[in-house]
Amino acid sequence: MYNSSILNSKIFTLLRICAVFLTLTIFSFPAFSQEEHAEGAEKKFEPSEVILEHIADSHSLHIIGNTSIPLPVVLYTDKGFEVFSAAHFEHGHADYTGKYYTYRLVNDKINIVGENNTLSESANVAKWNSSLIDLSITRNVVSMWMGIIILLIIFLSVSSAYKKRAGKTPKGFQSFMEPIILFVRDDIARPNIGYQYKRFMPLLLTIFFFIWINNLIGLVPFFPGGANLTGNIAVTLVLSVITLIVVNLNGNKHYWQHVFVPADVPVWIWPLWWVIELVGIISKPFALMIRLFANITAGHIIVLSLISLIFVFKSFAIAPASVAFVVFMDVLELLVAALQAFIFTLLTALFIGTAIEEHHH
Numbered sequence: 128m129y130n131s132s133i134l135n136s137k138i139f140t141l142l143r144i145c146a147v148f149l150t151l152t153i154f155s156f157p158a159f160s161q162e163e164h165a166e167g168a169e170k171k172f173e174p175s176e177v178i179l180e181h182i183a184d185s186h187s188l189h190i191i192g193n194t195s196i197p198l199p200v201v202l203y204t205d206k207g208f209e210v211f212s213a214a215h216f217e218h219g220h221a222d223y224t225g226k227y228y229t230y231r232l233v234n235d236k237i238n239i240v241g242e243n244n245t246l247s248e249s250a251n252v253a254k255w256n257s258s259l260i261d262l263s264i265t266r267n268v269v270s271m272w273m274g275i276i277i278l279l280i281i282f283l284s285v286s287s288a289y290k291k292r293a294g295k296t297p298k299g300f301q302s303f304m305e306p307i308i309l310f311v312r313d314d315i316a317r318p319n320i321g322y323q324y325k326r327f328m329p330l331l332l333t334i335f336f337f338i339w340i341n342n343l344i345g346l347v348p349f350f351p352g353g354a355n356l357t358g359n360i361a362v363t364l365v366l367s368v369i370t371l372i373v374v375n376l377n378g379n380k381h382y383w384q385h386v387f388v389p390a391d392v393p394v395w396i397w398p399l400w401w402v403i404e405l406v407g408i409i410s411k412p413f414a415l416m417i418r419l420f421a422n423i424t425a426g427h428i429i430v431l432s433l434i435s436l437i438f439v440f441k442s443f444a445i446a447p448a449s450v451a452f453v454v455f456m457d458v459l460e461l462l463v464a465a466l467q468a469f470i471f472t473l474l475t476a477l478f479i480g481t482a483i484e485e486h487h488h
Contacts, residue, residue, distance in 0.1 A: 174435035182355045182427050185235055185266040186213035190350045198269065202237065203260040204228060213263075237261055267362070270354030274341045281336065311335055311472065319476040320483070327479055330373060334366065335472040342423060342464030346457065348430075357467075358424035360416070367412035370475045375408065378482035411478055415471055422467055426460045 187195040197214035206227040215223035216232040222240055223230050229240040239256050281304065288301040297305045316324040316331050341356045356362055384390075386404045389397070433456065436449045 172435075172438045172441075174432065174439060177435065178428055178431045180235075181353070181431055182358060182424055183235055184355075184359065186216070186232065186237075186263060187218070188266055188269060188350065189353060198266070199264045200230075200237065201262040201264065202230070203262060204239075205258040237263075266354050267356050267359055270341065270344055270352075270356045271362070273351060274337060274344060274356070277340050278333070278336055282332075308332065315469070315473050315476050319473070319480040321480060323483055324476075327373075327476070330369075331472050331476055334369075334475060335468050338366070338419065338471055339465055339468035342467060343461075345423065345427065346460055346464065355424065355427055357419060358427055360420050363416040363420040366419070366471070367416035370415060370478065371409070371412040373475075374412075374478045374482045377479060379485075381485070382482045411474075415474055419467055419471055422463060426456070426463055430456050430460070 186200060187197050189195045195218075197212050200209075200211050200213050202209040202225075204227055209225045209227060209230075211223060211225060213232075215221065216230075219232045231238050231240045237259070239259060285301055285304045285308075288297070288299070292298065292301070296302075311332055312324070312328060315335075316328055320327060338357055344352045345355055345357060347353060386408070387397075387401060389400055392400055430453055433449050433452045437443065437446050
């Protein structure tokens with residue numbers, strides 16, 4: 128009876144947490160606050176517009192409803208730097224005249240506006256926009272900083288605990304992190320890299336926790352989460368380029384000999400062999416980039432599509448079914464968040480192991 132009451136209490140506590148979480152999800156959804164036209168009619172809800180707005184980067188941090196925090200805009204033009212707040216754009220409804228040019232926000236992309244209030248009425252405007260470099264602090268940048276801070280807190284606290292409790296049984300947060308670190312070492316690094324695995328442990332741990340933590344931050348639908356960082360192709364591109372560089376810089380002579388001077392291959396086939404091998408070298412990290420980007424973005428789109436059903440049908444009667452599927456997808460996305468971090472780290476270790484593997488006769 129005692130154990131049963133404890134179990135029931137835990138279940139009800141979990142249900143209350145889910146209820147609060149889902150309530151915040153719905154109320155933080157941008158469509159919950161209905162906008163109106165000048166005539167007073169309700170604006171038609173466009174789920175594709177809301178979904179694309181979420182998965183794209185933004186110059187503001189969404190809080191709840193139509194409330195958001197504008198972020199700094201930093202632009203480099205052919206005349207110098209421009210720094211101002213994104214609040215001047217009024218969510219894309221107004222232009223901002225800076226020191227050198229007038230700027231307009233179109234689909235979260237900043238463009239220079241010409242004299243006739245257009246974006247492309249002359250070659251000069253095209254030239255100005257081609258020289259414009261956007262160095263703004265966007266929502267994805269803030270989310271990445273949050274992930275970096277969490278990473279530093281995790282690793283510095285665990286490192287400090289190991290120094291203070293050297294030779295003792297792990298305790299507290301250290302006992303939670305140690306199995307994960309040992310998992311990366313024993314099940315990813317050591318089997319795929321071999322005896323040289325220690326050289327690459329800092330890289331593999333950083334990749335694993337960076338992807339995992341940012342995947343989890345992206346699953347939080349309200350402030351300060353909700354960013355689609357690991358579903359941004361630029362972020363996954365950088366991660367894959369890091370893998371490409373590390374793998375090929377550490378490749379031994381046997382690795383490069385296999386690429387350029389393959390044994391048991393006729394010399395007249397070598398040019399074709401070089402093309403195939405170089406395509407393989409590039410396609411491996413490219414596959415990492417696309418896999419992470421596609422899986423995380425697809426998860427966000429599915430969850431937002433399910434929530435959008437409530438607003439498409441304009442009835443809370445559909446809410447129970449919609450919320451049930453959202454809960455299921457969120458639980459599944461928790462698994463996907465860890466799984467994608469594991470796959471990216473595993474394949475990185477596998478590529479490194481292939482490049483540094485000793486030649487066997």
